Amino acid sequence: MIGKKIILAGICSAMLLLGGCGKTDDKIEEYGGEQVETTAVTEGSSEAAGSDITEEKISGTGNDEVNPLLGPEKIEWRDKFDAADGKIQADIYIDYQPVPASGIPMYNYKNLKLGDVKEEEIVKKLFGETATQYTGTFEETGSMYNMLDAYMCFYYVAVTPMPDNVEFKAWVDEENYFVHTYEGTYRNMDCMLMVGYSYEYNCSFLAMYPVNAGDAINHSEYTVMGRLTPSSMSDFVNGSAAGDVASSENDTETDDKNVNKCTMDDDELLATCTNFLKEYLMMDACEDAFSTEDQAYSMVYVEGDEVQKGPRQDVVFYTSPEDMYTTEDSLTGELKDPNFQEKNGYYVALSNNIGGIFTYGASAASYRDYEYYDIATYNQGGFYVNDDGVMGFILLFDGWLTEKIAEDSSILSFEMLKESFISEVSENVDPSKLDTDKLYFKNMFLTYYGITNPDDESTGTLVPALWFTATEGTTTKMTVIINALDGSLIDISY
Numbered sequence: 180m181i182g183k184k185i186i187l188a189g190i191c192s193a194m195l196l197l198g199g200c201g202k203t204d205d206k207i208e209e210y211g212g213e214q215v216e217t218t219a220v221t222e223g224s225s226e227a228a229g230s231d232i233t234e235e236k237i238s239g240t241g242n243d244e245v246n247p248l249l250g251p252e253k254i255e256w257r258d259k260f261d262a263a264d265g266k267i268q269a270d271i272y273i274d275y276q277p278v279p280a281s282g283i284p285m286y287n288y289k290n291l292k293l294g295d296v297k298e299e300e301i302v303k304k305l306f307g308e309t310a311t312q313y314t315g316t317f318e319e320t321g322s323m324y325n326m327l328d329a330y331m332c333f334y335y336v337a338v339t340p341m342p343d344n345v346e347f348k349a350w351v352d353e354e355n356y357f358v359h360t361y362e363g364t365y366r367n368m369d370c371m372l373m374v375g376y377s378y379e380y381n382c383s384f385l386a387m388y389p390v391n392a393g394d395a396i397n398h399s400e401y402t403v404m405g406r407l408t409p410s411s412m413s414d415f416v417n418g419s420a421a422g423d424v425a426s427s428e429n430d431t432e433t434d435d436k437n438v439n440k441c442t443m444d445d446d447e448l449l450a451t452c453t454n455f456l457k458e459y460l461m462m463d464a465c466e467d468a469f470s471t472e473d474q475a476y477s478m479v480y481v482e483g484d485e486v487q488k489g490p491r492q493d494v495v496f497y498t499s500p501e502d503m504y505t506t507e508d509s510l511t512g513e514l515k516d517p518n519f520q521e522k523n524g525y526y527v528a529l530s531n532n533i534g535g536i537f538t539y540g541a542s543a544a545s546y547r548d549y550e551y552y553d554i555a556t557y558n559q560g561g562f563y564v565n566d567d568g569v570m571g572f573i574l575l576f577d578g579w580l581t582e583k584i585a586e587d588s589s590i591l592s593f594e595m596l597k598e599s600f601i602s603e604v605s606e607n608v609d610p611s612k613l614d615t616d617k618l619y620f621k622n623m624f625l626t627y628y629g630i631t632n633p634d635d636e637s638t639g640t641l642v643p644a645l646w647f648t649a650t651e652g653t654t655t656k657m658t659v660i661i662n663a664l665d666g667s668l669i670d671i672s673y
Contacts, residue, residue, distance in 0.1 A: 306363025
């Protein structure tokens with residue numbers, strides 16, 4: 180899934196999704212192994228082996244030594260080389276903290292195009308004969324807040340150029356996008372459904388929430404639905420207020436209010452989402468397209484020598500506006516500790532990483548003692564699930580992981596990949612596309628990258644790849660993507 184790159188570190192309070200518009204589904208590997216046979220990719224092209232990348236070609240033999248790209252030790256790479264017959268001088272100054280991975284599965288994916296998301300059929304499946312078009316306005320408070328927030332997520336990700344004053348109309352057909360909003364009854368709840376599409380980025384958007392949040396648990400007095408994360412942050416996404424609040428410290432208490440009434444385990448949650456996607460939205464995805472781990476800030480982070488991955492996914496809680504906050508921070512004045520009345524459900528996110536390895540590249544930054552990697556792709560969002568099924572969702576996507584084709588695969592040793600990188604850049608860099616004769620490679624990431632099937636460009640395979648960027652100050656001068664299976668060049672962009 181390839182598309183416009185965005186940095187998703189909380190772009191809006193309701194959103195947390197997976198992949199990227201275009202060809203970008205990705206997965207990653209395990210131990211350094213022997214060189215593998217895959218079809219080489221030409222410069223500037225994402226078309227490669229596709230369905231020809233068979234399990235035999237990716238299984239490899241491995242060796243007894245863990246590939247340093249799979250952690251846990253930090254990698255420091257310093258080097259210099261000349262490229263383009265000496266016209267370009269390149270310096271490598273890379274510090275990379277790998278995410279510890281026990282294996283790198285691989286997947287096939289399917290890209291979606293306009294018409295693959297069957298609007299009329301989805302509306303009928305969800306609302307039946309109760310469906311009506313909604314052409315009113317979205318309020319910033321009350322039961323409309325969640326739909327407005329979802330709308331904003333789609334708009335700011337998928338619509339460009341951005342106008343100075345945005346009017347979020349419930350039903351609009353513009354040259355570069357459309358949004359259609361419906362009302363109807365789903366599981367005896369009055370709900371609102373939004374269907375959207377960005378023509379510019381081939382990106383689809385679906386969102387549905389109950390008009391009154393408490394109807395999802397048969398407590399109409401609760402009008403706020405929120406997510407209480409293990410990382411001690413919560414986003415209110417369905418009610419009269421929104422904001423980040425700290426998780427209560429008394430989650431381990433045994434009083435009834437603190438017991439999550441949802442009894443599903445991870446396998447049941449994932450199966451619920453894939454079945455809902457197939458039954459109601461008429462699309463297919465494998466369970467690894469979703470995650471029960473916290474995706475809130477799309478990150479793994481390093482604190483000292485310890486690499487942390489996302490904790491358990493958000494718990495869904497319900498409360499009333501007047502009971503939303505119970506304490507005020509004495510220093511900041513911020514309201515904390517939501518006085519939730521009931522925990523009932525989990526938020527299951529669209530995956531933005533597999534085993535801690537992000538899909539379709541990433542960008543890195545340092546903040547205080549943390550080094551974090553933000554996914555830069557589209558598939559984002561998730562489902563609100565309890566024992567009765569899916570109660571709501573927000574999905575921004577351009578395709579799905581459809582099939583796991585290998586439980587694990589062998590990437591080349593880091594030494595071989597370094598040699599391949601230098602060789603490919605030396606031979607393929609085009610000085611005429613650069614405004615400098617000096618390149619500084621400071622960023623490197625192990626990621627997943629989508630390789631298009633040459634026989635069917637709507638399908639492809641996610642392969643492990645090394646993603647390099649050459650920068651000058653804060654400006655990216657060049658991006659290089661190397662196939663980690665065989666060291667071949669996937670892409671050079673300027």
